[in-house]
Amino acid sequence: MNKLKMLAIAALGLLSLPVCASDLTSQLDQFFKARNGQNSGTVTVTVKTPQAQWPSCEHPQFSLPGNARRWGLISVAANCGHNRRYIQVEVQVTGDYVVAARQITRNTAVTAGDITIKKGRLDKLPARTAVSPDEVIGAISLRDIIAGQPVNMMMVRQPWRVKAGQNVMVTASGEGFTVTSEGRAMNNAAATQSVRVRMHSGQIVSGKVNDDGKILISL
Numbered sequence: 001m002n003k004l005k006m007l008a009i010a011a012l013g014l015l016s017l018p019v020c021a022s023d024l025t026s027q028l029d030q031f032f033k034a035r036n037g038q039n040s041g042t043v044t045v046t047v048k049t050p051q052a053q054w055p056s057c058e059h060p061q062f063s064l065p066g067n068a069r070r071w072g073l074i075s076v077a078a079n080c081g082h083n084r085r086y087i088q089v090e091v092q093v094t095g096d097y098v099v100a101a102r103q104i105t106r107n108t109a110v111t112a113g114d115i116t117i118k119k120g121r122l123d124k125l126p127a128r129t130a131v132s133p134d135e136v137i138g139a140i141s142l143r144d145i146i147a148g149q150p151v152n153m154m155m156v157r158q159p160w161r162v163k164a165g166q167n168v169m170v171t172a173s174g175e176g177f178t179v180t181s182e183g184r185a186m187n188n189a190a191a192t193q194s195v196r197v198r199m200h201s202g203q204i205v206s207g208k209v210n211d212d213g214k215i216l217i218s219l
Contacts, residue, residue, distance in 0.1 A: 024054055024087075028076070031062045032091050035070060038120070039095035041134055048073075048088040051145040055080045055087075071123040093122045097150055104145040109159065110136045115151060128153040158190035161209050170207060174219035183215075 024047035025047060034042035047054075057080035071093040075086050101116040113138040115133060122131065130136050130151045162168055162185045171180045181199060189195035189209045194218060196206050197215055 004167040005138075007120040011115045017085055021116055023058070024060075027059070028062065028087075030090060031076075032071075032089075036093055036095075039093050042092075042094035043093040044090075048090060049086075055083070055085050057081070057083075062155070072127075081171060091123060095119065095122050097122060097125060097132060097145065100145045100147050100149050100151060102147050104151075105140045106144050108139055108141055109140060110151075110156060112137055112140050118150075125150055126152055143213055160188045161191045161211070161213050162189045162195055162215070168189055168195075168213065168215050170199070170205065170217065172205075172207075172219055185215075 016036050016061050017116060025045060028045045028047065029043065032045055034041045036043055055078040060078040063077045063079065064074070065163055071091040073088065073090055075088055078087050078204050096117050096119055097116050101114055104110060104114050107132055112133065116138060117133070117166050122129070130153055135153065136151050136156055138159060141156055143155055145151060145155055164185055164187050166185045168185050169180060170183050171178060173179075183197040183199040183205070186198055186204070188195040191209050191211050193209055194206055195209055195215060196204055205217060207217040
């Protein structure tokens, strides 16, 4: 085998090797720091997948499903052209989270005095723990929340902007036209949620609730 051919084979072998540990960890650090904004300085990423299963290109493109957690154990898609591999990582983040300052009674609106902020390991908390007061102030508690308990978004709902049986204004809009009429809501809905409306004609339509309680339909 001539020398040139041997060099070519060696080069191809190098191309198929996984990216080195420090490079991949550094790239994943940057990827998750960008996702965690104000807490980026506290992000630590540990790769759990064996190195033999890592992507082979120098700069893989990372992606996550839309409903992926921001921290904890996460599966990351690493794309090298048309080749995709999934890497298991553990993302540790320290930051602020919301806890009950006093007992919050079921079916009551959460006020600023009901909550306080603590700092700790976010990846050790249940998924969907609130990290900002704005997420829960004004929301309705779905259960009793005891003092000192982290407030989870599954424990609250946004207040109803429209209630079943309420008369509502429905605005349907399309290219070059807008039509407004009145109907009766058939279900409860918060702002941005879907609601079914029975129009005075008997027709049932579906639309989104806006912030002022009007129902918007795009045609």
